[in-house]
Structure formats: structure tokens, C-alpha cells
Amino acid sequence: MTMPSPHSHQQRRQLYRRKQQAIRSRPPAPKLLQRRLFLIWGIFVVGLLALAVRVFYLQIIDYDKLGAIAQSQHQITLRPYIPRRTIVDREGNILALDRISHTLYAHPVGFRLPQELVDNLPEAIAPTDLPKAVAHYLAPILGDVSPADLETTLRRQKSGILLRASLDATKVSAIRQLRIDGLELVERYGRFYPQGDATAEITGYVQKDDHLGRAGIELAQESLIQREPISLSLRRNGNGAILPGNLQAEAMKYDDWELELSLDLPLQKAARQALQKQMAAYKAKRGVVIVMDAQSGELLSLVTEPNYDPNNYAQVQPENYGVFKNWAVTDLYEPGSTFKPINVALALDAGVITPNTSVNDPGSIQVGPHRMKNYNGAGNGVIDVAGILRVSSNVGMIQLMQNLSRDDYYDRLQSLRLTKPTGIDLPGEVTGTLKSREKFTASPVEAAVNSFGQGLTVTPIKLVQLHGAIANGGTLVEPHLVRGLFNSQGEPQTVTPKAEIPNSAQQLAATTTASENPQIFSPAVARTVLDMMETVVDDGSGEKSKIAGYRIGGKTGTAQKARNGQYIPGAYITSFVSIFPIDNPRYVVFAAADEPTEPNSFGGTVAAPVVHDVLQALIVREKIPPTGPTVVPEDSTETSP
Known part of the structure; x- marks a missing residue:
């Protein structure tokens, strides 16, 4: 067998290469070349068209969207905190303001004491027991917690323990001087009430987490107190840092307006x-005092007890949440004998009685199936209208009001707007109750009990409004606290109220017309009733409100409380309402104590002394001169309440 020569194999390979080179070097056919050129050109044109479409889409169709994205990457919008407006009284005393406060957090996992504190630890505290060591130094500064209780709190978790929501500057400084790692002071704006519990029932409070009003003026006048928010648009660089120089100086400016109240x-x-003095003496459950200018409706004082500190509202226990409402406007009660002057005015205005009308009071009277009597069951003989008020005769009042037909009496009670709100600029006002016309006129009983102030309900502020009509000549004025917004120069300002905020001062002002201040009885009738009420203080159950040299009118009330349609044995609201001064009537002063439990608890013994003290303070505050002798004669005697 013959083997192939290696030279012949090599020759075949060389021959193959020469053939391939010849093929590659052969010029292409003209048609093939043309197709290739068209293909390349087509690809190029399609690419240009796609690019053009994309540019058109980006520049025209998607311009706004892409511009917004780019803008957002280079701009940031901030809404800085804007302080709420300050609330002041009629003399500019601050009742509520925003200020920087400090919240204290503890992070036990990071506790570390400086060496000087370690060296001064008592022997009973090991330096390694950090929660106990921190509690030892921190508790005396906080002041309202023992080291043991604070230590328990610090052992609760490793981090994020809220110790105090708000600390004053003195405590903040003392905590900083400790230089304890793991104690964190967070600075933030907070609402502060410098008067503490003195005005809480009026101002209410602001909740710390959302900084919105939750009670009182803070809630009802949110649209006046909350300034308009500010939005800041700032540019930033590629690293996200805000560029300097693009924030104008006036961008963070806000008004200097304050909300002024009529409060003194x-x-x-x-x-x-x-009030606290008498409540403690007679062990009353709660109490209220109201002072109103009967000419304007301005409230100079509105006190409810018990009360709370709005700076520490979170410390109020659930069973005491009732303190957050102002029961002078939110709770109803039967006014009792303090309603008798109102009924006398209605009868006088109807012309069915005169000041000289007399009745015989044997101590009790039959009304339908019921025998009704005076509070002590005793008779007073023949007495005139002033005498009925002076001795607070239930039997006498029943006979006076029987001169009115039941329908007419009902119409006149309705004219008092008992079932309508007074319009006071506080939240939560409820309206009084009056039996239906059908029930009222069906029997003589309802008219009889209404004649001495039972069977119907009002709020304390409504009763004050009604007596304001006696003081000012027969007109119902709107009780209010808000005087308005004023700038630092004392110039009044206005804002557009938000419809969703209840009881806005502007809303009330906008809807107040002459028709909403109705004349419920004539000036002559009002003057007559005033003179009768003066005898209650001079010679009757209101003697404990008497002040030498001053003419004072008033009426006591001791009304039995009702629940679920039944009167509660032994449960009374004692009250006294006063109009002052009689010769130039301007102020209505009302005081009430709920469920006093001590013996001899009546309107004349419990509430009248409160009014006496308030009137003395009012005389000093308003510089009211006496109109008579200021020394009580030695032979003067007191009438039992």
C-alpha cells in the first residue's frame, strides 16, 4: 500500500487558499451591491425616524411630565410650623401662647454617666446599675416622681421611653448639666397656658400630637387662632443640599394678631x-360662676369647678373627663326659684297682674291631683308680688301664673327661646327643654310646676341671658367671650372663617341681627321686676349677698334634681342670681353649687356668699362708687334664707 506524500497534501491546501482569495477579490455583482446599499440606507433612515419620534415625544408630548420630574429633583417644598395666635384677656394678660418646649426621652441602652456623677453615687447604688443611678440624679429634677418609680420606668424598655412631654427651661438646664448619655431632649413648639387652671374651662387645650384645639376657645375658634400655613419652595443641588440665597426674608413672616377675650x-x-371656698364648706359636687355685662353680652368671668390644668391635660383620669366640658353651656338643670322673676315679668308684660296684685298663701295648694306646697310647707298669708319673690313662695307663684291661660303662658315661655342656643362662642352648647304644647295645656300641673322653675330645663348660661334681659330693659343679648383679633397696635383684624369650625366669632357676628336680639318684655316691666328683686337682697333670702352702700337685686334658688323623669331625694342645685347695681343695672352675676351635702344648704347660704365676694371684686375692678352709706347699722338683722 502506497502512503500519500506529505508534499501532495500541502499542495492541496495551498491550492484551496488561492481559490478563496480569488473569490474574495472578485468584484461583487452590481445588483448585489445595490441591495446592500439600500439596506444600509434603510436602517439609517429608520434610526433617524425613531430618534425624531423619540425627541418629539420627549420635547412635546411628555414635556410637562418630565419637567415636573426634573423640577422635583431640584426643588423641595417645605411647610414649616406656624405658631398659633396668642389668646389674651381684655387687659392683654396672656392666657395661651405657643412657645418652644422640650420633650424628654430616655434610652437606657445608651446610658453613661460622667465620672463626677459616678464618684458621687451613694454606696447603695452600684455604678454598673445605670437605671438606678440615672433615676437617682434625674428624679429630683423632675420633682413629681420618686427615684424608685422612675427606676421602674427606666427598666421598662431599652430605648424610646417618654419621660416628660413638656419641660420648663429650668429643668431643661438642670438635665443638660448632668451630661448623662442616653437622655434625649427634643425641642419643639408646644402650647403653653401661663395661667394654669385659672382659665382652662374657657381656653380649653391643644392636643400635643396634631396641635389642634380640643376644647374651649381653642376648639370653637380654631379658624381665628390657627394662622394660614406657609409653603416654601427651595432649590437644591445634585447632592440634595438646599442652595443658599433663594429664600426671601419675608417668606417666613406671619401676622402678629392676638385673639382678645372679654375675660377679666x-x-x-x-x-x-x-366658689372653691363655699364648695369646700358645703361639700358640693361641682359649681359654676358667671359674670356677664347685660348691656353687651360680654362675659367677664366664667368659672366651673372642678377644673384641670391645660398644660397637663393628659394626666386627667378617664373617670374625670367631664372637666373637659364647660358645664355652664353643656349641662341642663331645672332652675327652680331663680326662674320666678322671669315668670313674674311674663305675667306683668301680659297685663294679667300688677305690682299691687296680692294672693293668699296658706302654704299649699291643690293643682289637679297633686297637692303642691312651699319649700318649708309654711304659709305666708296675703302677700303681694314683691313679697312672693322675697319669701320665694311656690304657692304664690302658682296663683300668679294661673291668671294666664295655659296656651298664652306656653307662647310666652317659647318667646324666651328656651329651646334655642344662646349663641355663646364656646363648643358643645345644648338647648333647654320645654314640654310639648299638648302636654303643657292638657292639665294644670305643668303650668304650676313651671311657675316656680321646675319641669323645664336650661343651662346656667341661658339663665344668665334671661336675667340679662331684666337688667337691660327686656332684650336678649348674646353671651360671648370673643372680642376679636387685634394686631400689636390694637387695630381690629378680620379673617374669613372656615365653615367646618363651629361657633366662629365671625359666623356669629355675620348672622346676628336686630331680630336675633328680641325684646321679650318691656323696659317698664324689667324695671319693675328689678325693684322687686332688690327686696330679696335687702329683706329676703338673698341677704348674704348684701354690700353696704350698693343697691343689689337677686333671687335665690334651691332646685331638686331629676333623673329619668324622677326627682332624686336629697339632691339639689343651690343657686343665686344677682343684678348689679340696681340704680344703673349692668352686670348679672350667677353662682351655683351642685349637690351640697352639709346641713342648711340653700341658695341663700351656699351661693349668695359666692356672689357677694364676686361683687366685691367687681366693684374694685370696675371702680364702681357706692350710692349709699357704706357702714351697716349696728341694729341691722339678717333674715333666714
Whole structure:
């Protein structure tokens, strides 16, 4: 067998290469070349068209969207915190303001004491027991917690323990001087009430987390107190840092307006002190004092007890949440004998009685199936209208009001707007109750009990409004606290109220017309009733409100409380309402104590002394001169309430 020569194999490979080179070097056919050129050109044109479409889409169709994205990458919008407006009383005393406060957090996992504190630890505390060591130094600064209780709190978790929501500057400074790692002071704006509990029932409070009003003026006048928010648009660089120089100086400016109230702070404090004194003496459940200017409706004082500190509202226990409402406007009660002057005015205005009308009071009277009597069951013989008020005769009042037909009496009660709100600029006002016309006129019983102030209900502020009509000549004025917004020069300002905020001062002002201040009885009738009420203080159950040298009118009330349609044995609201001064009537002063439990608890013994003290403070505050002798004669005697 013959083997192939290696030279012949090599020759075949060389021959193959020469053939391939010849093929590659052969010029292409003209048609093939043309197709290739068209293909390349087509690809190029399609690419240009796609690019053009994309540019058109980006520049025209998607311009706004892409511009917004680019803008957002280079701009940031901030909404800085804007402080709420300050609330002041009629003399500019601050009742509520925003200020920087400090919240204290503890992070036990990071506790570390400086060496000087370690060296000064008592022997009973090991330096390694950090929660106990921190509690030892921190508790005396906080002041309202023991080291043991604070230590328990610090052992609760490793981090994020809220110790205090708000600390004053003195405590903040003392905590910083400790230089303890793991204690964190967070600075933030907070609402502060410098008067503490002196005005809480009026101002209410602002909740710390959302900084919105939750009670009182803070809630009802949110649209006046909350300034308009500010939005800042700032540019930033590629790293996200805000570029300097693009924030104008006036961008963070806001108005200097304050919300001024008609409240007289010193009078408010005096009224609270007088009320607390009598509540403690007679062990009353709660109490209220109201001072209103009967000509304008301005409230100079509105006190409710018990009360709370709005700076520490979170410390109020659930069973005491009732303190957050102002029961002078939110709770109804039967006014009792304090309603008798109103009924007398209605009868006088109807012309069915005169000041000289007399009735015989044997001590009790039969009305339908019921025998009704005076509070003590005793008779008073033949007495005139002033005498009926002076001795607070239920039997006498029943006979006076029987001169009115039941329908006419009902119409006149309705004219008092008992079932309509007074319009006071506080939240939560409820309206009084009056039996239906059908029930009222069906039997003589309802008219009889209404004649001495039972069977119907009002709020304390409504009763004050009604007596204001006696003081001012027969007109119902709107009780209110808000005087308005004023700038630092004392110039009044206005804002557009938000419809969703209840009881806005502007809303009330916009809807107040002459028709909403109705004349419920004539000036002559009002004057006549005033003179009768003066005898109650001079010679009747209101003697404990008497002040030498001053003419005072008033009416006591001791009304039995009802629940679920039944009167509660032994449960009474004692009250006294006063109009002052009689010769130039301007102020209505009302005081009530709910469920006093001590013996001899009546309107004349419990509430009248409160009004006496408030009137004395009012005389000083308003510089009211006496109109008679200021020394009580030695032979003067007191009438039992």
C-alpha cells in the first residue's frame, strides 16, 4: 500500500487558499451591491425616524411630565410650623401662647454617666446599675416622681421611653448639666397656658400630637387662632443640599394678631376662689360662676369647678373627663326659684297682674291631683308680688301664673327661646327643654310646676341671658367671650372663617341681627321686676349677698334634681342670681353649687356668699362708687334664707 506524500497534501491546501482569495477579490455583482446599499440606507433612515419620534415625544408630548420630574429633583417644598395666635384677656394678660418646649426621652441602652456623677453615687447604688443611678440624679429634677418609680420606668424598655412631654427651661438646664448619655431632649413648639387652671374651662387645650384645639376657645375658634400655613419652595443641588440665597426674608413672616377675650383675669381668679371656698364648706359636687355685662353680652368671668390644668391635660383620669366640658353651656338643670322673676315679668308684660296684685298663701295648694306646697310647707298669708319673690313662695307663684291661660303662658315661655342656643362662642352648647304644647295645656300641673322653675330645663348660661334681659330693659343679648383679633397696635383684624369650625366669632357676628336680639318684655316691666328683686337682697333670702352702700337685686334658688323623669331625694342645685347695681343695672352675676351635702344648704347660704365676694371684686375692678352709706347699722338683722 502506497502512503500519500506529505508534499501532495500541502499542495492541496495551498491550492484551496488561492481559490478563496480569488473569490474574495472578485468584484461583487452590481445588483448585489445595490441591495446592500439600500439596506444600509434603510436602517439609517429608520434610526433617524425613531430618534425624531423619540425627541418629539420627549420635547412635546411628555414635556410637562418630565419637567415636573426634573423640577422635583431640584426643588423641595417645605411647610414649616406656624405658631398659633396668642389668646389674651381684655387687659392683654396672656392666657395661651405657643412657645418652644422640650420633650424628654430616655434610652437606657445608651446610658453613661460622667465620672463626677459616678464618684458621687451613694454606696447603695452600684455604678454598673445605670437605671438606678440615672433615676437617682434625674428624679429630683423632675420633682413629681420618686427615684424608685422612675427606676421602674427606666427598666421598662431599652430605648424610646417618654419621660416628660413638656419641660420648663429650668429643668431643661438642670438635665443638660448632668451630661448623662442616653437622655434625649427634643425641642419643639408646644402650647403653653401661663395661667394654669385659672382659665382652662374657657381656653380649653391643644392636643400635643396634631396641635389642634380640643376644647374651649381653642376648639370653637380654631379658624381665628390657627394662622394660614406657609409653603416654601427651595432649590437644591445634585447632592440634595438646599442652595443658599433663594429664600426671601419675608417668606417666613406671619401676622402678629392676638385673639382678645372679654375675660377679666383678676375677676376670674377671685370668682374661682369664692366658689372653691363655699364648695369646700358645703361639700358640693361641682359649681359654676358667671359674670356677664347685660348691656353687651360680654362675659367677664366664667368659672366651673372642678377644673384641670391645660398644660397637663393628659394626666386627667378617664373617670374625670367631664372637666373637659364647660358645664355652664353643656349641662341642663331645672332652675327652680331663680326662674320666678322671669315668670313674674311674663305675667306683668301680659297685663294679667300688677305690682299691687296680692294672693293668699296658706302654704299649699291643690293643682289637679297633686297637692303642691312651699319649700318649708309654711304659709305666708296675703302677700303681694314683691313679697312672693322675697319669701320665694311656690304657692304664690302658682296663683300668679294661673291668671294666664295655659296656651298664652306656653307662647310666652317659647318667646324666651328656651329651646334655642344662646349663641355663646364656646363648643358643645345644648338647648333647654320645654314640654310639648299638648302636654303643657292638657292639665294644670305643668303650668304650676313651671311657675316656680321646675319641669323645664336650661343651662346656667341661658339663665344668665334671661336675667340679662331684666337688667337691660327686656332684650336678649348674646353671651360671648370673643372680642376679636387685634394686631400689636390694637387695630381690629378680620379673617374669613372656615365653615367646618363651629361657633366662629365671625359666623356669629355675620348672622346676628336686630331680630336675633328680641325684646321679650318691656323696659317698664324689667324695671319693675328689678325693684322687686332688690327686696330679696335687702329683706329676703338673698341677704348674704348684701354690700353696704350698693343697691343689689337677686333671687335665690334651691332646685331638686331629676333623673329619668324622677326627682332624686336629697339632691339639689343651690343657686343665686344677682343684678348689679340696681340704680344703673349692668352686670348679672350667677353662682351655683351642685349637690351640697352639709346641713342648711340653700341658695341663700351656699351661693349668695359666692356672689357677694364676686361683687366685691367687681366693684374694685370696675371702680364702681357706692350710692349709699357704706357702714351697716349696728341694729341691722339678717333674715333666714
